[in-house]
Amino acid sequence: MTSPISSRHRSLIFGGARSGKSAHAERLALAAAQSGPHEIVYLATANRAASRDDAEMQERIAHHQQRRRALGGHWSTVEEPLALGQALRSLCRPESVVLVDCLTVWLANLLFAEGVDYPEMGPITPPLAFTQQRVDFLLALQEVQGTVILVSNEVGMGIVPQGAVSRWFVDEAGRLNQAVAALCERVQWVAAGLPLTFKDNPC
Template sequence: MVDVARSTFILGGQRSGKSRRAETLARQWLDVSPAHRAVMIATGQAWDDEMRERIERHKADRALRVPGMATVEEPLALAEALTRHSDANTLIVVDCLTLWLTNLTMPADPAQALPEAAVIAAGEDLCAAIAAAPGPLVLVGNEIGLGVIPMGREVRAFVDALGRLNQQVAAACERVTLMAAGLPLTLKDRT
C-alpha cells in the first residue's frame, strides 16, 4: 500500500531514519505505476573531503534502494527547483532542509550569508512552492532543538532559524512525521 501524502515533512535527529523513510515513500510511489517518476533534490554541498565521501556514499546507497530516482543538486534555489521539477506524476524528495538553511545562513563566504528577514522570506517562498506543487513532495529536515541550549550566538541563531523553518514547513505540509530509532511517529495527518 502506498502511504504517500501530497506533502510530507519528515523530521528527526541524525541517523533517525529520515532519509530511509523518504526513500521508502519514493520507492512505493515508483512501484505503483510505470508513469510515476521520482526526483531527489539534494541540498548538501561538499565543502571538505569527508562531506564529498558522504555525498558519494549517499548517491550509491540511494541508487541501490531506489533505482530510477533522479538526483538534482540544488543548494540554494530550493523553491525554484520544486517549481521546475514538480508535476502530477513526479514525487520529489528534498534532502535536506537543514543543509539548505545552512547554505543560506553559513555559506563558505560569510559575506554571502542571508540576513534573518531574507531567510524567513526564503522559507515563505518554499512554503508557497509546496502549496503550488502539482505532485507529491517529501521534505526531510533535522529536529535539533531537543537538546541543551548551544553555546555561541551563531549556533543559537541557527537553532532558532531552523525551529522557525520547521514550523513554517510543518504548517504547509499535509503530513508531518517524526522519526526516532527508525520508527515513524505521525505528528500531523490531514490526508
C-alpha cells in the same frame, strides 16, 4: 509496509542525526513512484562540488547514493543549495515524486552564502536573501503539484549552543520545521529507524 502517497501530497520527515529519516523518506518516495510508476527526483541541497574538500560530507553523499541504488527505482539527482522554491516549481508536476534532502542544510547554505562574519554575541541579522528564499520556498510548497517529501533535522533538543549565530540557527530551524509541518499532509518523526506519525491528513 509503507503505503503509497497520493499524487498531490506533502510529507515532512524529521529527526536527529543518523535517526534513519533519510532512509525512511527514500522508502516513501519509492512507494509513491511505484504507484505510477514515476521517476523520483532527489533534490539535494548539499553542493557536492563546493564540499569536495569535506571528506565527511563526501562520505555521507556516497552513502546516500549507494542506499538509493540498493532500493531500486528510477532516480535522478538535482542539486540546488539556495533557490529551493524555484527548483520545486521547475521539477514538480502532477505525476512527479520529488524528495528534498535536507532543509537544515539548505538553511545553513542561505545563512552563510554571502560570507557574512557573524558576531559571537548580540543580535544576528541574516542576509536579505535568507528571508527572500525562505518565503519563496514556503510559497512554492503551497503551489506545486505532485508528491513532495521533505527531510529535515530536529536540532533543538540538545544542549543550547554557546555562540549567538548557532543559537539563532537552532531557533530558525525550529521555526522552519513548524512552517513546513503546517503545510504538509503527513508529518513523521523518525528515531532509531522507526517513524512516529504526528499528522496524516488525506489530500
